[in-house]
Every structure is written in C-alpha cells, then in structure tokens.
Amino acid sequence: MSIAAKKSHDGFFWSLFSSGGMLAAILIPIHVFIFWVAVPHGWLTPNYDHLHSLAQMPLVRLYLFVLCSLSLFHWAHRFRFTLYDGLQIKHLNELVFVCCYGTALAGTIVAAYLLSTF
C-alpha cells in the first residue's frame, strides 16, 4: 500500500469547473441571446408578469441558482489557471485562489439571497 503525496483537493474544484462548464455551454448562450440581446432590443417581447411568475416557481429558482453558481465556479477555476499561465503569477498562489473562488462564492450567496426571497 503506497502513500499519495499531500492530498490534493483540486479534484473537487475541477468537478465544479467541469459541471459548470457543461451547464454553461448548454444554457448560457440562450440566456444571453434572449435576455441580453433579444428582449432589450424588442426582438422578443415576453411580458413582465409572465417572467415574474416564471421566476417565482421553485423549480425555476433552483435551476437559476444552480446555473449561476456552477457557472461562476467554472469561471473561477479557469481564470485561476489563466492567471497562472497567462500572467505567470503562480507565486501569488493563495491570493489568486481566494480572489477567484471567493468571488464565485460571493456570487453564489447573492444568487441564493435573490432567489430565496423572490
């Protein structure tokens, strides 16, 4: 029986990254298209009451929470490694880690608050 080196928790963060990446790949484009491009410019005109009642449904709120949170953790993990490789700041390891996942966590908390009190 052999020992592993200091136990790495990157497996956990990578799981967040990959599940977030899959969700983001499938769901984010249509969200951006509808809500950032089409609706503001009048190409699609869903009315306020319909959107409001949709967003009140528990399943929709759960869906939005999971989508937002995991997508943020996807960004956090990818951005952390982009900073390591792109800017070569691996020596600022701990700071980068806290800033990236910390931001994702903050976004998750905001999403939880907004959606639970809808």
Added chain:
Amino acid sequence: MSTASSHTPNYTPWHPRWYRPRVSTWWWLGSWRYLKFILREISSIFVALAVGMTLLQIAALRRGPEAYERFQHTLRSPFATIVGFITLGFVLFHSITWFNLAPHALAVRVRGKRVPALAISLPHYLAWIAVSGAIAWLVMR
C-alpha cells in the same frame, strides 16, 4: 595518502553551462493556436459576465415592473449592447470548443473499439439546440 594537510579542497564535477531561455509573458502571442487557447480560456470571463447580467435581471424583476423597465433601458445603452454582442460571441465560442473537446475526455467504447468523435460531440450539440429551444418556448409562452 598524505596526512600533511588536513584540508581537502571541495572539488565539484565540471558541468557544462546549459542555456535556459525564459518563457516570455507574451508566449501566447507566439502562435495562432496558443492565442486561440487563451481566447477560449478568456471566454469564461464572459460566462461570468452573463451570470452577473442574469443576477441583475433577477434583482430588477424582483423589485417590480418599473425597476425591470429601467434595467431593460440600461441594457439598450450602446455600451451594454456592444458588451452583450461580444458576450454572446464568446459564450458561443465556449460552447463550441467545449463540445469539440468532449470526445477526448469521454472514452466510449463499443465492442472494444472507440466510437468516432462525432458520436460524442453530436449528441452534445443536439442537446444544446433542444434545450435552448425549450427555454425559448418557456419564456415566450
């Protein structure tokens, strides 16, 4: 084996001077493929921006019709419009690169042989289209 001197000089073996170039901070500009990789990684920033927009939208929706309308007005501004289109471009790039890489990570074998890459990526694309259609229908109903 002279004992006249108790101090033996500390010789080190001769070692050739290797040349070690330092990798430049701009390494990713060195080839089109490296640049494409960095753009792919940068697309995650736009995923995060999309989440930000979604949360702002939910907040506006939550406050009432006037807040929602004011938010729509903000999204119509030239700056928000440009960022919106750039975001759309980058999140599409994220999706396409993601689905095209999936066959490497998912080693699916049928009767011992690896299935062709398209057998992995095509279902992803089809799911993407189907789910996007379902969401659009749900929103527009």
Added chain:
Amino acid sequence: MPDTVTLEVTRYSPERDAEPATQRFEVPLRKDWVVLDALNYIKDKVDGTLTYRWSCRMGICGSCGMMVNGEPKLTCATFLSSYSNGGKPIRVEPLRYFPVVRDLVVEMSDFMAKLKKAMPWLVRKQEKPLSEGEFLQTPEQLESYRQFSMCINCTLCYAACPVYGLDPVFVGPAAMALAQRYNLDSRDQGAAERMAILAHPEGVWGCTFVGECTRVCPKHVDPAGAIQQYKIKAAMDWFKSFLMPRGAE
C-alpha cells in the same frame, strides 16, 4: 523544384558562447530528403562540429526531436520538400522548453525523472508465479490502453506544452499518458501508487487542456485525452474518499 535549400540552424557552444546564435547552410534539396538527411549532409560535408541526436531514422526511437520552423517535429519524418517556403530558410532549433546543452542537443533528465515516477511498468500486489502461466488478455482489454502504449518518449509533446514551459515542475503529457497506459492495463495493479504523480497539483490538475501535445504527437497517442480521462477518474475518487473515508480501495 530548386536545387538547394537553406537551413538556419541553432549553434551553441557553452565554452564559447553566452547564448545561441544561428548559422546558415545550403544543402541539396532532394525530393526524398528529410531534415535529418540535411543535418547529416552538413555534418559530413560542411561542418563536422554540428551536434544533434538521431538514431533509427524511421520515427520509432524518438531521438531526433527538434523545432522545425517553430513546430516540434521528428526530423527523420519531416521532408525538406514540404517547406517550399518561397526561398525562406528552414529554421532548425533545439526542442523548446528544455535546457540546451549544445547546438541542437537538449537536456532530458527532467523528463527521465518524471517518467520514472510514473512507474511505466506492470506493478503487481501479488506476483504471479511462473507455474500459473502467462497473463491472458482479450483484444478488448488490449484496446483499452493500446493507443497510450504507442509513445516513443520523443518529448515533442513537452516542447508543445506551454504549461510545461512555464512551470518545469509540471509532470507533462508523455509521463502521464504512460502512467495511464499502465493504469488501464488489465495485468497492472499499481493505480494507487501512480496516484502520487497523477492526482497532484503538478500532475493532471496542472493541465489546462491546451491540446497541443495531442496535435504534435507523431504516434497519435493523444496524451491530452489520457490526462482528461484521468481527471474524471481522480475527481470521482476524491468524492468517494470524501463520502466514504474508510472505504476500501
């Protein structure tokens, strides 16, 4: 087709030079010549001090890896005629991201050390006695690791990998693909030991799936695929050990 082509070759002699410089050589442009033929011509007829590695000249030993016009290539498998180039010289440089010892020769001991840590041999908890006969393996079992067994240790993948270039502690594509080759071999029982080099921040978790390693591999090993497949397994292992800390291996 013109008669000759110019090669712009890196020269570096540590006793003489502070850093590498290039030297141009005009060599015959023969339809069937590869870059290695051109280098051998230079060494035979022009400058015998040119130093480089080569052996089998048929793409199986992995010795002759160099940068040709900025791309990692086996020089025995790279034809001069594919660089029509409009008269521009063909650049031949030592393999990127490795220290240069002299001219086109790079120092490989870092890769060798990592390869050894990957334990590229069958690890058994219990040795099978000779009397029990040979290991039997079905074609399907062979197929599950065959692609990764094609690696010739040429390290073109290391020369293509920006993560390795930026962080020399990174284990790198070939070592991890070979570790996975043995992990997937039905005769092997050493997956737990190989976790030490794989499920590690400088192992698979350091890889950002650039994918260049797979693209340049002359044997189509797909090291990037090996690494991503291992990430999935290692992530599941993390959850298993988190949820069932005393779960048996």
